Amino acid sequence: MIHSLKVTKVLHPVELTYDGEGLRIEGDFNAHKKVKTRHACGCFPLPPGPQGPDPTLLPIDNTHLLQVFYNGKTHMIQIHAIIPQHFDDPQSPVDLYKFMYTVERGQEQACLDFCTTVMDGAYKGLVMKKRLKVLINPFGGQSKAKEIFDTQVRPIFEAAKCSMDVQYTEYQGHAMDIAKQVDLQAYDAMVTVSGDGVIHEVINGLLSRPDAHQAIRQLLLGVIPGGTGNALSISMLGERRGFDPIYAAVQVIKGRPLALDICSVAYDDHRYYSFLSQNYGITSYADLGTEHLRWMGDGRTVLGLLKEIMSGTTYGMETAVDIAMTSKETIQRHYDTAHDSATWVEMSENDDAMTIPALTDPVPEEWTKIDDNVSFFLASKTPYLARGMLSHPCALPNDGLLDLLLVRGTHGFLKQLAVFDKVEKGAHLDSKIVSSWV
Ligand SMILES: Nc1ncnc2c1ncn2[C@@H]1O[C@H](COP(=O)(O)OP(=O)(O)OP(=O)(O)O)[C@@H](O)[C@H]1O
Structure with missing residues (x-):
């Protein structure tokens, strides 16, 4: 069904129509003016200029569509x-963009x-005017998170009438302390404007609470890129x-x-929760060895790898x-099936995480043992290790x-360089020196 409303813009008629899929604006003569600052709006009666396309x-x-509302004043x-x-x-x-049109008396x-x-x-199916707890790491990545938030993100949240x-x-570990104590009833989502380090802290903070299961399910995590x-x-x-x-x-x-699987990692007498990759060998030393080069942005990953x-x-x-799939074809099929069906997995009510034997227990017979010198061992839940590195294309x-x-x-x-050369498009899996398992 089509819904329509006749309004005006400085006495010129404008028609708004909504068909359930989208909103059409007809008759706005200077709609091309987009919002440049948080308080501006495209409502000045200027003729169309060369500034941009008519949206x-x-x-x-x-x-x-972020917000459509009537202002009675x-x-x-x-x-x-x-x-x-x-x-x-x-x-x-x-x-x-912000469009404003006059509603005639009686309408x-x-x-x-x-x-x-x-x-x-x-x-439809979403929460309007979300209540957001926003965590900004002013020193993440190239120290631009605050600027990114103020100039690009805040205007969008305000336009959608979210509360912030x-x-x-x-300090290091602050995000974890905040997540440990955050009031779950007060917010719909926790948004990080940071890199993955702060997200790691938030997840670990939520999972160290006495109400960890409820916290990790209830408080959605929003991610704004502000890291390396x-x-x-x-x-x-x-x-x-x-x-x-x-x-x-x-x-x-x-x-x-x-829903994203979280991995449990026991180290010494401490348990961590990991959501990206678990790294050993040259990929981890490439990262550790370039900590002091964070100013380079994500280019430091490539430099570190070359050095290693x-x-x-x-x-x-x-x-x-414990290997579930070894054949590249089976792994690809597993991915294609999940990708094609593209159903959204609701978080399961069943909390039973997959458990593995303790380090002190004997290794189950059917598990594969690796006792070797390796260049790298890289397990991941996510397809990208970094920009230009589609390391696990079927994750x-x-x-x-x-x-x-x-x-x-x-x-x-x-030969090793050739592997990293192909990783951009995930083609490294075809290399004879790479084993890929699930
Ligand atoms: N005010 C602060 N002073 C010093 N360190 C901080 C501060 N706030 C957060 N941190 C620490 O900075 C670390 C890195 O932060 P973040 O994840 O935002 O950026 P990044 O590591 O550059 O990003 P990426 O993981 O994407 O490469 C985190 O481990 C966090 O504990």
Whole structure:
């Protein structure tokens, strides 16, 4: 069913129509003006100029509509939306727009009904006006998280009328302390503007609470890229959009929750919870060895790897792994089936995590033992290790399995370099020196 509303913009008639999928604006003569600052809006009566395309040429679809409401004081309907810069590019960057139109006297109730219809469609199955606890690490990545939040993310959250409780992390481990004590009833989501380190702290903080199971299920986690690698963000949104704070902010408002398996890692007498990768060998030393180069951004990963490969170092390890799939074809099929069915896995009510024997228990007979010198052993829940490194292309977020890459021994600089050369598109799995298991 089509719903329509006739409004005006400086006496010019404008028609709004909503068909359940998107909102179309017809007759706005300067709709191309996008929001540049948090208080601006595109409502000045200027003729269309060369500033940009007219965003109203196509309907604004439900996912891009942030707020549609009637302001009784100004007698105006306001539409807050994000609009792609290039309509024909599904990966296009998006901009924030605010449209305002005058509602004629006597049309107030029709306008209120129209707003309710559009908002119901735009937020079907989602929480409107989310209450957000925002954690910003001012020193994450290239120390731009605060600026990213103030200039790109805050305007989107405000446009969607989310409430924000913003806190800056003040020391290492602060995010964990905050997550340990956060009031679960007070917020719909906890949003990190940081890298993966702060997300790790939040997850570990939530899981160390007496009400850990409830906390990790109830408090959704929103991720705004503000770190160096932002591996979780690019694994969820792709390499380009995973570094786009505006797109990530829209996901916090309009995305659907995705369940992610958490791995338990026991080390000495402490238990950690890991959500990305577990690393041993050159990939971990490449990371540790470039800690002081964080100013380089994610380029430091490549530099660290080159240094490690050139050194030709191998690392002794004794491991036992319970392998579910060894054949590359089976692993690919497992991924394709999950990807094609694309059903959203609701978080299971069943809390039984998969358990493995304690380190002191005997290793089960059917497990595979690795007692060798390796170049690297890299298990992951997420497909991307970093931008340009699709290390585990078949990793799935909630299949209860870890994807593993293993290179035994060392194979010379050129052969190992060839593996890393192919990792950008995930083609390294075809290399003879790489074992990939699930
Ligand atoms: N105020 C602070 N002073 C010093 N360290 C901090 C502060 N706030 C947070 N940290 C620490 O900074 C570390 C790195 O943070 P973060 O994850 O945001 O960035 P990153 O490591 O550059 O990103 P990525 O993991 O994507 O490479 C975290 O382990 C966190 O404990």
